[in-house]
Structures are given as C-alpha cells and as structure tokens.
Amino acid sequence: MEPAPSAAADEVVGICRDLLRIDTSNTGDPRTTVGERVAAEYVAAQLTEVGIDVELHESAPRRANLVARIPGRDRSRGALLVHGHLDVVPADASEWSVPPFSGEEKDGYLWGRGAIDMKDFDAMMLAVVRDWQRTGVVPPRDIVLAFTADEEAGMEYGSQFLVREHAGLFEGCTEAIGEVGGFSYTVNDDLRLYLVETAEKGIDWLRLHARGRPGHGSFVHDDNAVTALAEAVAAVGRHRFPMVITPTVRAFLEQVSEALGIEIDPDEPEQAIAKLGPIAALIGATVRNTANPTRLEAGYKDNVIPGKASATIDCRTLPGQAEAFLEQLRAVIGPDIEIEHLQRQAALETSFDGALVDAMATALRAEDPGARAVPYMLSGGTDAKAFSTLGIRCFGFAPLKLPADLNFSALFHGVDERVPVEGLQFGVRVLDRLLKAS
Numbered sequence: 364m365e366p367a368p369s370a371a372a373d374e375v376v377g378i379c380r381d382l383l384r385i386d387t388s389n390t391g392d393p394r395t396t397v398g399e400r401v402a403a404e405y406v407a408a409q410l411t412e413v414g415i416d417v418e419l420h421e422s423a424p425r426r427a428n429l430v431a432r433i434p435g436r437d438r439s440r441g442a443l444l445v446h447g448h449l450d451v452v453p454a455d456a457s458e459w460s461v462p463p464f465s466g467e468e469k470d471g472y473l474w475g476r477g478a479i480d481m482k483d484f485d486a487m488m489l490a491v492v493r494d495w496q497r498t499g500v501v502p503p504r505d506i507v508l509a510f511t512a513d514e515e516a517g518m519e520y521g522s523q524f525l526v527r528e529h530a531g532l533f534e535g536c537t538e539a540i541g542e543v544g545g546f547s548y549t550v551n552d553d554l555r556l557y558l559v560e561t562a563e564k565g566i567d568w569l570r571l572h573a574r575g576r577p578g579h580g581s582f583v584h585d586d587n588a589v590t591a592l593a594e595a596v597a598a599v600g601r602h603r604f605p606m607v608i609t610p611t612v613r614a615f616l617e618q619v620s621e622a623l624g625i626e627i628d629p630d631e632p633e634q635a636i637a638k639l640g641p642i643a644a645l646i647g648a649t650v651r652n653t654a655n656p657t658r659l660e661a662g663y664k665d666n667v668i669p670g671k672a673s674a675t676i677d678c679r680t681l682p683g684q685a686e687a688f689l690e691q692l693r694a695v696i697g698p699d700i701e702i703e704h705l706q707r708q709a710a711l712e713t714s715f716d717g718a719l720v721d722a723m724a725t726a727l728r729a730e731d732p733g734a735r736a737v738p739y740m741l742s743g744g745t746d747a748k749a750f751s752t753l754g755i756r757c758f759g760f761a762p763l764k765l766p767a768d769l770n771f772s773a774l775f776h777g778v779d780e781r782v783p784v785e786g787l788q789f790g791v792r793v794l795d796r797l798l799k800a801s
C-alpha cells in the first residue's frame with residue numbers, strides 16, 4: 364500500500380537539506396561554536412513564514428535557542444513539548460565520502476553531519492507544522508516547539524539555560540518527545556520493533572584525585588600518587604558493576620524475546636543483547652552502572668615524582684542507582700582516593716503506558732502495519748534531562764523507518780552520517796498522525 368502523498372513529506376527533504384548545509388558544529392568551546400544562530404534564524408523564518416510566532420533566546424552570543432507555541436483546541440489540557448537540538452558534533456571531512464555539510468542526496472539517503480542526530484527530526488517538526496498552518500489544522504492541545512543549542516556539549520547553553528532562565532515558555536507542558544527513539548529494528552518483513560525511549564541513564568562525570576609525597580625519581584619511594592591513581596583507575600576500568608534490571612529494560616527484553624522467538628536468560632541478558640546487531644551498542648550498557656576512565660593527568664618532569672595525580676571517569680548510572688553506585692565505586696577504588704563530582708545529571712525513567720504511548724503505537728502501525736512499539740533505555744543523555752526537571756514526562760520518539768541492514772547506531776556521531784529519504788518521509792507522516800491524535 365502506497366502512503367498518501369502529503370505536503371509535509373514533500374517538504375521535509377528540502378528543509379532537512381537546508382539544515383544540514385548550516386554548519387552547527389559544537390566544538391565544546393563557545394569561541395568556535397558559531398552556527399547555532401544561523402540555524403535558529405532559519406527555523407524562525409520557516410515558522411514565521413506560515414504565521415507562527417517565535418521567541419529566540421541567546422544564552423551567549425550566537426548560542427541561540429528558539430521556542431514557539433501552537434495553541435490547541437483544548438487549552439486546558441497539558442501541553443506537549445516537541446524538541447530537537449540544532450547543534451551537531453564536529454565532522455572531519457577527510458574521513459567522509461561526501462562533504463559533511465553538503466546535504467548531498469545520493470543512493471536514497473540525505474548525507475551530512477546531523478542527518479540522524481538530529482536535523483532529521485528538526486525538519487520533521489517544521490514540515491508538519493508548516494503544513495498544518497497552511498491547511499488550517501489545529502492540534503488537540505497546545506504544542507510547544509523547542510529548538511535548542513548545545514545538546515552535544517553538556518546542554519549548558521541550550522536546554523539547561525532554557526529551563527533555568529525561561530521556564531515560563533514551557534508552562535503547562537506535561538509530556539515531551541525528542542531524540543533518541545522511534546526508529547525501527549527489523550525482525551522480519553512483517554515485524555519491525557520501533558524503540559521508544561522511556562528511560563535514560565544518569566551521568567556522573569567524576570575526577571579521582573590521588574595524593575602522595577613528592578620526590579626524586581631516583582630514590583626509593585613508597586608513596587607515589589601516580590602509582591596510587593593508576594591502581595584505582597585500572598581497578599575501575601576493569602570492574603563490572605552488578606546487574607540491575609529496571610522495569611524498562613525488563614519490558615524491552617520480554618518484547619525482544621517474544622518478537623525474535625529466543626530465550627533470554629535473565630541472569631545473562633548481555634549475551635542476548637550482543638546478538639541484536641546494530642542496536643546492541645545503544646542498549647548494551649543499560650543493565651548495569653558503568654564507569655569508563657577517559658582522562659589522566661599527572662606529573663611535569665620525567666625525573667620528578669609529583670605530589671598529586673588525577674583521572675576523569677565517565678560514569679553512567681541506572682535509574683535509582685546513583686547513590687548505590689557511589690558506594691560500589693568507593694569499594695573499588697579504596698578509601699584514600701578523593702572523588703570530585705564534575706557533572707551530575709539524574710537518570711530518567713517513565714512507564715510505557717498512557718494515551719500518548721498508545722498514540723505513538725497507533726501512528727506507527729498506520730504507516731507500517733508490521734510496526735510494534737517497545738520501550739527501551741538509552742545509555743546516553745539528551746535534552747530530556749533538562750526538560751524532565753520541570754516535571755515533564757519525556758520520551759524519545761523521532762520516528763524513522765530504517766533499512767534492515769543499516770547500522771543505525773554507528774551513524775550517531777559517526778562518519779558518513781545519513782538518513783534514508785523514505786525513512787524521513789515516513790517519520791513526518793507518523794509525527795503528523797501522532798501530533799494530530801495526542
């Protein structure tokens with residue numbers, strides 16, 4: 364059955380291409396992160412052209428965020444926040460098959476940094492509401508659109524800024540959709556699982572400090588900070604924290620087990636997860652807390668033993684596990700290493716039920732009769748972290764129908780990031796149905 368043509372599905376490709384051509388690389392350094400303002404102005408023009416008022420808020424020069432509210436039929440209902448970030452991670456053009464900011468279309472894909480993370484969804488949001496404005500569609504409840512800066516480098520200049528300084532823009536928002544979810548995992552021709560993000564691990568970036576007695580490198584020395592730190596870092600890096608199966612992961616494993624017709628050993632789910640191919644990377648780390656050493660710092664001269672040494676550990680914690688994790692970590696590194704918290708963001712988890720979830724499943728099935736929506740937990744973090752602090756129930760739902768053989772998770776921040784054009788058009792139709800129904 365061919366889907367009915369729609370203006371939004373026609374327009375989404377051009378809008379996505381335009382966005383991909385605006386280099387919004389977020390280097391993590393505000394001095395060299397410059398494209399967000401240009402992208403926000405483009406989005407503003409797309410919205411104001413069809414009569415939607417926008418508010419543009421800069422958290423710092425050129426760090427632009429944009430929010431718009433589309434009034435619904437029943438304004439007493441809680442509003443739905445639909446959000447996407449406009450920044451992207453940098454791309455090294457020498458590694459790519461096409462220039463990463465060309466928005467080139469070939470082989471059925473739109474290519475470019477941000478094609479799936481997440482200018483595709485930004486384009487869907489714009490295409491749907493532009494079509495509505497032209498054809499007089501009014502959504503059932505208020506929809507708040509947010510296009511954010513700085514998702515890729517800590518959210519400080521983006522969603523965190525918005526919820527801190529402009530929380531009033533989100534007044535009445537009860538639920539939200541954004542990245543990373545709604546994409547398909549093909550089981551067979553007649554069955555595709557669409558993973559809806561209902562949980563996110565928490566972030567705890569720590570710095571470990573070891574202290575010792577400074578001294579000459581040629582002497583006998585039994586209180587060396589570098590040695591103490593190295594032992595702690597190696598112990599953390601090799602440690603496997605205990606498995607904890609949260610409600611989201613349990614539901615996911617049950618659904619996958621049934622859909623694939625495989626037994627998943629509840630004591631060893633990682634073996635089964637590893638066999639899920641492309642999505643294993645996204646979900647593999649969601650059955651336990653993790654701690655990966657990422658930086659080391661010590662010393663200033665080859666023959667001087669320094670008095671201190673430090674290491675950064677990227678820790679990701681399951682919902683409800685933040686405090687238990689710290690105790691476990693302390694047991695691994697011993698009592699003498701000092702722990703400094705660099706950044707902490709709570710894990711999220713919501714249940715996979717309610718009218719919005721039902722509407723997601725219905726919208727997917729209307730466009731793909733083989734669709735089955737399943738909840739999952741993302742091991743990374745998104746803007747949902749910030750919006751959830753306002754009491755908003757956040758989901759990852761940026762619908763995309765993907766070819767069975769596409770290694771989707773490898774495209775996130777990867778070389779040759781690209782989005783299938785048909786998948787993008789599918790997504791716009793699903794989003795249109797969802798927003799009209801919810």
Ligand SMILES: [Zn+2]
Pocket residue numbers: 448480481514542
């Ligand atoms: Zn993203």
